[in-house]
Amino acid sequence: MKYVYDLHKTMLARNLILIYEGEFTQEITKSVLAMAERNMDSMGEESSIKRKVFNVMVECLQNIVKHSDEYNPLTEKRHTAIFMIGKHDEEYIITSGNPIKNENVDGLRERLERINGLDKEGLKTLYKEIIKNTALSDKGGAGLGFVDMARKSGQKLEYDFEKMNDRYSFFSLKTTISRSTTGE
Template identity: 65%
Template sequence: MNYIYDLHNAMMAQNLIIVYQGEFTQETTKSILAMAERNLDSSGEESGIKRKVFNVMVESLQNIVKHSSEANAAAGNLTSQSAIFMIGKQADRYSIMTGNPIKKSVTADLKRKLDELNQLDKEGLKEMYKEIIKNTQISEKGGAGLGFVDMARKSGEKLEFDFPEMNAEYNFFCLKVNVPREA
């Protein structure tokens, strides 16, 4: 039973205000967003900051839903409970953190894209966003690669990420997006 107290202490130490681990569907996404919106509203946060945090949350959750369903189908539902979503609130920023299984075969390409994205400044991100909208078809998954670009633009900071190994076929894609609390 000590794990409950240990988990509570870990959450307090990391300033986590919302944590959800489990199956990610459109319905759970709606519930998480509603809970986060109530939390942001009750905190009296400035509307511009709330908008940015909410936007990053939507993109992050959509990413998990899209890739978890793909991984579940490929792995025979092995990964349906493996994704996690967290929000931390510090004095100077909100941190939106996600983790979900991804196939090792796509890890190198994703890392390369995220590294390239992190090399861009504000103007470079804006140009990349316009370029993707102008030249890319919407994929079967519903996106055109805009999600990470949009998160980087909204946060104004570099995306933090890692890919710890889960097993022979999957890595665990960890993503942290910080949104400053000053406009």
């Protein structure tokens, strides 16, 4: 039972507001969003900051639902992943992680590096280019999610790929959103 207290201490130390680990569906996504929104409301967060955080959360959760590859050695359930949101003095940190096939790592890394290499205007141009020139993929997206997350946060997307086995890697993504309203 000590692990419960250890987890509690970790959540407090890292200022984590919400953690969800498990299968992600549209219904679970709605519940996670509602809980986070209620939490920000109870803290009296400014509406402009709430909108940014909410938008990034939606993109992050949709990414998990649409694009995580099937992998769970214990249950083989789809969309088993983790989502966390934390609040520090001047920022919200939204973190997610999900398994992807190793064959998809290089392409995803290239997309993220391209996005991180762009400034505000470059992101805006890429966003418009994707909308204009890209059809929806078979999983329902046009590749806009990461671009939109970078635009809304105004910061680089942090990511990592941890090899799980010969077929899968665990993709972790961290997006930071400043609570400062200066420069908007």
